[in-house]
Each structure stands twice: as C-alpha cells, then as structure tokens.
Amino acid sequence: MKAIQFHRAGGPEVLRYEEVPVPGIGPGEVLVRVHAAGINPPDWYLREGMKVMPAEMRPTLEFPLIPGTDLSGVVEAVAPDVLGFAPGDEVFGMLRFPGFDGRTYAEYVAAPASDLAHKPAGIGHVQAAGAPMALLTAWQYLIDLGHDVPSPFTGQVHQPVPITPGMTVLVNGAAGGVGHFAVQLAKWKGAHVIAVASGRHEQFLRELGADEFVDYTKTRAADVAGGVDVVIDTVGGPDSARLLTVLRRGGTMLPVFFAPYDPQETARRGIAVSNIQVRSNGPQLAEIGRLLDEGKLLVGVDSTYPLAEAGSAHARAARGHIQGKIVLRVTP
C-alpha cells in the first residue's frame, strides 16, 4: 500500500509518499481501508520531533514513522474477537491517542475497535475524518463530565463545569479545529457564546452559532468581554493570562494548549483552571456521531489534499489561520 512516512524529524518536506506493507491485525483490531485522514497539531509536532514538549518529557522516536491519528474509511477485515464491526461498515475514529502510532496517513490501517465508531451516514468521509480529535477534545473539555484520567502534563484530574442555558462561554481560537466545535457544543447546551478569532472567520463563526464575535487583530477580548463563566482557550502561550480578566469570580479557565497561570493570581481572582489531554474513545464518538448525523454539529473543512501531497497540507497548516479542518483524501 501507499503511505506517508518520514525518516527524520523536520519540515513538511520530510513527509514522503512510499510503498509499505499493509499492516496485519491483532486481537481487538480492525483493518480499515482509509478514505480520508484528518490532520491535527500532534501530527506536525511529531514530524518536528516533538520539539513542542519540554526536553525532559520528549519521547525517543524510532523512524520511519507514519503520522496521523484521525481517519474515516471502510472496514476490510476484523479480528475474531471483535464485536460490533463487520467488513463493509463505514467507520471513523481517533487511533491510539495519546500516542504516536495512529498511522492513519496510509491506504490501510490496523485500528483498535475500541477507538472506532460507525461513521454517521449523513456526512462524507472528508467531514468524518476531520472530526475525531478536535471534536473529542471539545467534548471531553465541555460535555463529558466523566473524564477522570489525570493530565500527563499537570497530573491533575479535570474539574468539569456543566454548561447550562444562560451561561456565557468565550472560545479563544474559535475558528480552528477544536474552537469551531467548542462554539457549536456550547451553543447546543444553550450558552451565550463569544467567539474570538481573526476577522476573516466572522461569518463562519456566526453561522455556527456565535452570539458575539471579537476580532483579536483589532480588539482585545479583555477590553470588551466580562462576567464570563467559562473560557476555553485553544491558543495558549505566554500571554494567556490576559484572558483571566474576562472571567467572573468563580469562573473557569480551560486551557487546551500549554498556558502558564500564576496559581496565586487565579486563587485571588477565584478562578479554577482545568485541563485534560484528549483520549481515544469510540463509544463517545458514536454518541457525538448522532449530532453530526442530524446536522446539529457541522465539520468546517478548511482544505483537502491528496494523500501524496501531505507535505503541502502540512505547509498549509504552518501558515496558520485554519478555518475548521485540513483533511487528506486517501481514495480518489
């Protein structure tokens, strides 16, 4: 089969379209013919050699590596112990995350059945492949209150905040993969949603349900928003603390990316800070799939590229300002 793999860490140019063996399946696994593979930030963190992590936490990588966690495709074969999936079924999922062996940038992948769900019939493979990681992240932060695995980065267990009608939720980085799902899920739960993104995304985000839009290139959210119950910040970085002032006392900050907060300042402001690392979860995807099927959740597609042009897709990602998801088309 053909797959994208890389033999050393580096820029998008290290991604090579090569011939590799079709993987075998072990107990609990399903062989999937991949139709589309979604691109997520961990794919380029891996390609860059995990420079994003502090040196002492960086894993040792064994090359060559096939990147990718997200896929949508059709079941080709199932291990004898797998129940619930059969050849011909359309499936989607995020594989073996946290981890580096999803290997979805390929024509076939051996997938743990527990990481898969049946693809919603109402959406195509491109949309379905765009959903898993970004949507599971938004879901595990905002909706699923049973996420009790400690974050490997902070050691803390998530402190969930049920989103109820009338609450105000501010989403920073609202147009990106996680952000555009967070906007829709908060709205679905009845919240008043403030979306923060660059101006080009205003119409997209209003169509997804944003009640207010802040163009961060012109206006600081902290200057126009206040009394917010929950901030979900997908951007993070050294100056993330500026968003603390929009929260009411008793409010919650949900940093999706690394973001430093001074515990004394958050305690003084009465603000809880809680984060998770997203985890593969097929049953949860099956539950969310119903919302995708009914059109209650939409998958924004920024752009698509053929599998062979994964390097161009990564170069697109590096230019930033992503609106929704970048997806690789694996079958024509």
Ligand SMILES: NC(=O)c1ccc[n+]([C@@H]2O[C@H](COP(=O)([O-])OP(=O)(O)OC[C@H]3O[C@@H](n4cnc5c(N)ncnc54)[C@H](OP(=O)(O)O)[C@@H]3O)[C@@H](O)[C@H]2O)c1
């Ligand atoms: N904790 C977890 O388990 C978990 C899971 C998934 C992802 N993540 C992390 O979450 C982050 C976001 O992931 P993603 O897939 O959503 O990324 P993405 O699709 O690349 O989206 C990032 C978005 O942020 C916007 N943005 C950039 N600078 C901004 C700023 N200063 N203010 C507001 N918006 C800004 C970008 O567009 P504009 O600048 O045009 O608005 C873009 O739409 C990544 O760092 C990823 O590693 C963490």
